[in-house]
Amino acid sequence: MNQNLYGMAVLLLLGMRICSGTALAQEPDRSEQFVQETAPAFLTKHCLSCHSGKAAKGMTRLDDLLASDWADRYGTWTKVIEQVESRSMPPADKTQPAADEVDRFLTGLQPALKQRLLASTRVPPPTPLRRLNRVQYRNVIRDLFGVDTDPTTHLPADEIGYGFDNIGEHLMISPILMEQYLRMAKEIAAAVITTDPDDAAPVVARLEWPPARVRGPNDDTFGLEFTGKKLPWAPPGGKFLAHAFEIPDDDEYVIKVQALGENIGPKPLQLAVDIGGTEAFRVPVASSSLTWTKVRLRLPKGTADFTFRPIPEPVPKGEKAPKRGPILLERVLIARPSQTSDSTYPEPHRRVVVARPSKTRNVREAAEAIFEPLATRAYRRPPTREQVARLVAIVEQAHSGGQSFDQGVQLALQAMLCSPNFLFIAEAERGAGGPRPVDEFELANRLSFFLWNTMPDTELFDAARAGRLRKELDRHVDRMIGDARFEEFCRSFTHQWLKFARLKEFRPDPKNKRYADFEQVRDSAVRETELFFATVLREDLPLTTLIDAEFSLVNESLARFYGLPKVQADAGFQRVEVKGRGGLLTQASVLAATSFPTRTSPVVRGAWILENLLNAPPPPPPPDVPNLDSSNEAASKSKLSLRQQLEKHRSNARCAVCHNRIDPLGFALEGFDIIGKVRRVDDSGQPVDATAVLPSGEKVQGVEGLKKILVGPRKEQFLSCLTEKMMIYALGRGPDPADVRTIQATIDALARDQDRSRGLIRGIIASPAFNNR
Structure with missing residues (x-):
């Protein structure tokens, strides 16, 4: 629909x-x-x-x-x-x-x-089978293996449905997408399982530079920037990079060098490594991406003086030397294999490989000890014997073919990560008798992906396994809201509910100096909204606080941007009391996301309020009606204010049908410019007029008047809108007529409890749609 x-x-x-x-x-x-x-x-x-x-x-x-x-x-x-x-x-x-x-x-x-x-006795439709979206996949990999990387860079953006990216009908798998999951599974398994014992040897000395975290170009994720040392072919003064390593004992060591090259030709570049003034080995640099080279050497106890020298390739007589960029040396590690033990393997490896073949345990038994608990967590429910047996068989087959036990585990891990049981939030189908209650593990999954956007933790698993999750539901909901992972819900839900996608492309007019400081606070403004929403829910404040709060959470740069009392630069985000600057409608994130780069837009802002706060989105404009700019070119040249231009636009009866609803709401926010700063003069240089009259005859005086409308006569409408949006997010499906009963019941319950915010979450979790399949 x-x-x-x-x-x-x-x-x-x-x-x-x-x-x-x-x-x-x-x-x-x-x-x-x-x-x-x-x-x-x-x-x-x-x-x-x-x-x-x-x-x-x-x-x-x-x-x-x-x-x-x-x-x-x-x-x-x-x-x-x-x-x-x-x-x-x-x-x-x-x-x-x-x-x-x-x-x-x-x-x-x-x-x-x-x-x-x-x-109506209409039964809510079942939550559809849905694939983990990008955020959920990333979070599950993190919580399953303890690796803090983003493996989803290969995946395309998730399709949006009903405003959200977790809608089951849009989360299917195409053959091309499955290829990407196979690729990711291979990379993740290689990152988790250490198959070369040398890679588990304890590092006794190192040379590296702290990585810099940088924002990705197209999304809110962060990546690592190369920060190593550039080694030119002809260094100033002829001095190459030198470093002294302290060697703890006379022993055999593995020296690992990670490097990349620029402008590599058909032959690899060569990096010579001298120890004590004598060339010990060379590192071939054949790739423009970071690669490792490992060399085993015996080193005496004491100080080992290393020098790293790029070696120019020989040039035949009469030919010009090719232009080569520098070699980037990212890190050098010296490891001691003789000290390798189970405890020196990386933590993700130790989390998975909890058993090994021994005199008392064969390969099959060791693999079963690994994959029975691991598949339980990965599949988010106890696996069947057949599911575990398939994974164990992969380990046995690899081992019998001459591969190590760890290599077999790595292959089985790849298979597990490609299983539909992992990739989908799967539930048993309804029977012929219609809806059925979800079982305890299904309930744990619904709770966890709703409130954390990731897999259940140990406490949820244990409660589900013991059959007591439903009895302890309120306690677990309170615990989950208090957990740090709840911020993932606050980030994901607010970004999509409030339509922050526009902020990624929003660039204020660079010619206007008034907007020059927005780039410095863009991320902080979004973070303000996330923290504000989380505070309302965690402190169980009335949901109307989202509209009429008299506090906000700002850091030093955002406080300066808003003109608020000074916040210490090293204090991070602080809760501050504000008058006339509280609530979503006054936050820079919302106001910038509803503006054009050169001017405010009462139309965009009014339509945003109708859709996201009142659940009354206007229909798209008729195709044969010109937009505001082209239909009012003459008005613009005559220096009419934006309000006057919109009045002229509404003279078209077909435009007036919707604009009579939209424009007054947007006019109430004209006291803020395109980046959310308070202003007294509008974009045309005329005094700001933030008054409005709704079609119902209600008069609105600026943002404070609009707030009074939204938490007064329109409060139930606002609460129903927020309830429906959160239901869509929680259930992973679009709205259904049967949901109307849940929405009304939730609003009635909120009214009995002073609109306390946790009542909204509890109302959704207690609904038939959330509890039944």
């Missing part, structure tokens, strides 16, 4: 139509009057001539709409709502209904729709 239509229908259901502002009664007699009189008359007069019978236009039949199950025909109702409200239907060549006729039809539809949906 089209998500915009669904949101509009839920808006109608709650009796909060912002476009008309008409107070709606919920009495059954009015509902029945609509069903028996108003609706049939309207549909007969304006719709049924085209939309009835088997030959109905657009394959949309309305002649049986009132007599059908309203929940089953919800998609049709939402289409009717959109078409009638936007005046797209009846077509322009047909007789048009009067404004009061449309208003009576749409407002009468609300109580009827509400009563029938709340009384």
Whole structure:
């Protein structure tokens, strides 16, 4: 179902139509009057001539709409709502209904729709089978093996559905994508399992430079930048890089050199390594990516003086030497193999290889001891005997073919990471009898991927295994909200709910010096919103605090940007009390994400409020209506204010239908410029006018007036919007008419508990949709 239509229908259901502002009664007699009189008359007069019978236009039949199950025909109702409200239907060549006729039809539809949906016995659809998205995959690998790398760089961005990237119907696997998972599995297994004992030898001396963390070009992830030493062919003064290593004892050592080269030709570059003034070995540098070279040497106890010299390749007589870039020496490690033991293997390896073949344990038994607990965690439920046996067989086959036990484990690990049991959040299907309660392990997975965006931890696994998770649900929810991993939910949910994707491409006008400091606070502004949202939930504050808070969380640079009292530079983010600067609507992240690079946009900001705070997204503009800029070129040259330009735009009746709803909300935020700074003069140099009048007649004075509307007469509408958004995120599927009962029950429960924020999370977790398959 089209998500915009669904949101509009839920808006109608709650009796909060912002476009008309008409107070709606919920009495059954009015509902029945609509069903028996108003609706049939309207549909007969304006719709049924085209939309009835088997030959109905657009394959949309309305002649049986009132007599059908309203929940089953919800998609049709939402289409009717959109078409009638936007005046797209009846077509322009047909007789048009009067404004009061449309208003009576749409407002009468609300109580009827509400009563029938709340009384419906429709069962929520099952949460669909869904693949781990990129963030979940990365987090599961981290928690499963303890490796702090991002293996998902090979993966394309996840498809967005209903505003979120964890929707099951969009998380399938194509053959091309499966190839990438095979590649990642191989790389992860190689990073986790150390198959060469030399790589497990304890390092006794090292030369390296601290890596620099840099932001990726296309997303919010961080990578490592090469920070090693560049070794030129002809160093200044003829002095090559020298370093003294302290060797603890007379023994055989493995010297590991990691390097890369620039402008490599058909032959590898050569890096000579001198020890004590004599060349000991050479390192071939044949790649523009970091590669390791290992050499075994016996070294005496004491100081070993190393020198690293690039060796120019010989040039035949009469030929010009090729241009070569420097060799980058990233690190040098000296390891002592004689001291290798199980405890010197890397921690990820030790986490996996918990058993080895011995006199009392054969290869099969050792592999079983590894993969029974590992597959339980990787598959997020106890594996079947057959699943474990397949992994064990890979180890046995590799070992019998002459490979080491660790190499066999590495191969089996690759297979495990490519299993559907790992790649998908899988649940048993419904039986013939309809919905069934999810089992304890399925519940643990739903909780964990909802609140942490990763796999369950040991406590959730133990509670599920013991069959006590449901009994201890509240305790685990509180524990999970208090855990550091909860910030992953706050980051992921807020970025997608609040549409922060626009911020990645947003670049304020470089010609305007007023915006010059935005790049310095861009990341801090996003972090402010994440921490603010997390604080509201962790402290169990009323959800209306998201709108009307009198505090925020800022660091030194953000406090200076906002003009707030000074925060110490080394203090990080601090909670500060603010007046008129609290809540989402005043945060730079939101205000920048809803602006153009050169000017504010009441249209974008108003539409953003309708969609993300009120669940009433306006339909897209008609294709034959010119946009604001092209239709008001003359107005722009005459120095009309943006408000005056929008008034001219609304003179087109087809534009006015939506802009009457959108523009007033956006005007209320005109006191902030494109990057979220308070202003008194607008982009055209005229005094800011942040007043507005909603279609309902309510007067709004700036952002504070808008806040009062959102936490006052529109509070239930805001709470229903937030509830639906979080349900979509928690369930991994789009909204369904049956969810209306959960939304209404959650809002009623919130009202009984002063709108405390954890009531929203608990309401979703307690819902039939979350607990049943």
